[in-house]
Amino acid sequence: MRPPSRVREMPILRVVARALVPVILLFGLYVQFHGDFGPGGGFQAGVIFAAGLIIFALTFGVEALRQVVPVVLTERLMAAGVLLYGAVGVLAMFLGGEFLNYTALDPLTTGHHGQHLGIIAIELGVGIAVAATIMRVYYAFVKRRPDGDGETREPALGAEPGEGTP
Amino acid sequence: MPPVELLLMLLLLATVIVVARLKDLFAAAMLTGIASLLAAGLFVLMDAVDVAFTEAAVGAGVSTVLFLGALSLTSRREKQQERTRILRILPIVIVVATGAALIYGTWDMPAYGDPDAVIHHHLAPDLIAETENKIHIPNIVTAILASFRGYDTFGEVVVIFTAGVGVALLLGGLGLRRRGSGTEEES
Numbered sequence: 001m002r003p004p005s006r007v008r009e010m011p012i013l014r015v016v017a018r019a020l021v022p023v024i025l026l027f028g029l030y031v032q033f034h035g036d037f038g039p040g041g042g043f044q045a046g047v048i049f050a051a052g053l054i055i056f057a058l059t060f061g062v063e064a065l066r067q068v069v070p071v072v073l074t075e076r077l078m079a080a081g082v083l084l085y086g087a088v089g090v091l092a093m094f095l096g097g098e099f100l101n102y103t104a105l106d107p108l109t110t111g112h113h114g115q116h117l118g119i120i121a122i123e124l125g126v127g128i129a130v131a132a133t134i135m136r137v138y139y140a141f142v143k144r145r146p147d148g149d150g151e152t153r154e155p156a157l158g159a160e161p162g163e164g165t166p
Numbered sequence: 167m168p169p170v171e172l173l174l175m176l177l178l179l180a181t182v183i184v185v186a187r188l189k190d191l192f193a194a195a196m197l198t199g200i201a202s203l204l205a206a207g208l209f210v211l212m213d214a215v216d217v218a219f220t221e222a223a224v225g226a227g228v229s230t231v232l233f234l235g236a237l238s239l240t241s242r243r244e245k246q247q248e249r250t251r252i253l254r255i256l257p258i259v260i261v262v263a264t265g266a267a268l269i270y271g272t273w274d275m276p277a278y279g280d281p282d283a284v285i286h287h288h289l290a291p292d293l294i295a296e297t298e299n300k301i302h303i304p305n306i307v308t309a310i311l312a313s314f315r316g317y318d319t320f321g322e323v324v325v326i327f328t329a330g331v332g333v334a335l336l337l338g339g340l341g342l343r344r345r346g347s348g349t350e351e352e353s
Contacts, residue, residue, distance in 0.1 A: 031219065035305065035308050036303040036304070036305050036308050036309075037303070037304055037305055038305065039215035039216045039219070039305070039307070040215075040216050040219060040308075041216065041305075041307075041308050041311065041312070043220065043322075044216055044219040044220050044223070047219070047220055047223040047224050047227075047228065048219065048223050050223075050228065051223045051224075051227040051228055054227070054228060054231055058231070075334065078327050078330050078331070079327070081323065081327070082323055082324060082327045085319075085320055085323055086320065089316070089320070099317075100316040100317060100320065102313060102316075113302060115300070115301045115302055115303070115309075115313055116301070116302050116303055118312075118313070119301070119303060119308065119309070119312040119313055122312055122316065122319070122320075123308070123312055125323065126319065126323050129323050129326060129327055130323075130326055132330070133326050133327060133329065133330030134228055134330075136330050136333070136334055137232065137329075137330060137333045137334075138228070138231065138232070138235070140333050140334055140336075140337035141232050141235035141236065141337065142235055143337075
């Protein structure tokens with residue numbers, strides 16, 4: 001595998017990644033918000049979105065991605081996704097239904113679309129949690145440095161030389 | 167079995183045999199990605215498009231990247247080690263026996279795509295007939311996963327979250343702890 005300094009000398013890779021990443025991210029959002037009509041849903045959307053961002057990191061360096069999505073942000077979003085899912089369930093309880101019974105969300109909508117509203121909300125929670133978790137796992141891997149045993153090795157995937165936890 | 171499925175199955179078989187025999191871990195990691203992509207193609211042919219999405223993005227994409235990330239921390243080639251005769255033969259015996267048991271098990275399964283299979287006559291017709299009225303969305307899979315089985319899906323999300331926290335603790339260290347030590351630049 002090549003460190004990004006050598007990727008920078010590969011115009012084809014850079015141009016293709018630059019063109020593909022926005023399309024992948026857009027497709028991720030489509031899968032997320034169209035999941036109740038077409039195939040897909042929160043999990044698939046989260047995975048696709050994270051994969052698009054990882055391609056960005058592979059091409060332009062993990063430091064560039066960290067400026068867009070800091071590590072701490074992924075940790076917060078992981079929890080936020082789970083909490084959003086749980087909050088929908090608790091909200092249904094406050095509105096008189098059982099935990100996660102979306103029909104109780106009816107008064108929030110104009111018609112009888114409580115189920116629809118609930119599903120969109122929890123799928124969003126799933127998508128956020130999955131995307132953030134995959135990003136966090138990726139960061140955990142690239143931040144690792146080989147144990148100093150004197151042998152020189154290639155820098156971690158997408159990582160700049162000389163970065164990472166000491 | 168239709169020809170396209172057969173072709174993908176044979177390619178999949180060839181790929182995994184090569185992966186098992188390779189000593190070059192970089193090539194093995196790339197080939198596992200290709201195996202996942204072939205599996206994703208099979209899922210599309212089985213009309214399981216959402217599973218195919220997941221397999222292509224996780225199996226062929228993210229996990230290949232993680233393999234490569236792990237690989238950059240170790241050496242690129244598998245370590246050669248002397249093995250006794252028993253250690254050389256035992257794995258293939260176990261694999262062949264397990265494979266034979268699995269193939270024996272498939273004899274009781276309905277034929278591929280058989281519309282008379284039990285699974286198509288228990289619950290599925292009710293769900294297909296009733297979901298639109300009860301949930302008001304056309305995607306039955308999403309309705310089942312998100313509403314009928316909302317508890318299960320909540321549990322799965324918690325599992326994913328837990329896995330992420332586990333990896334962060336084991337490999338990366340959580341942000342809070344790093345900020346506590348005041349050495350890192352990011353936030």
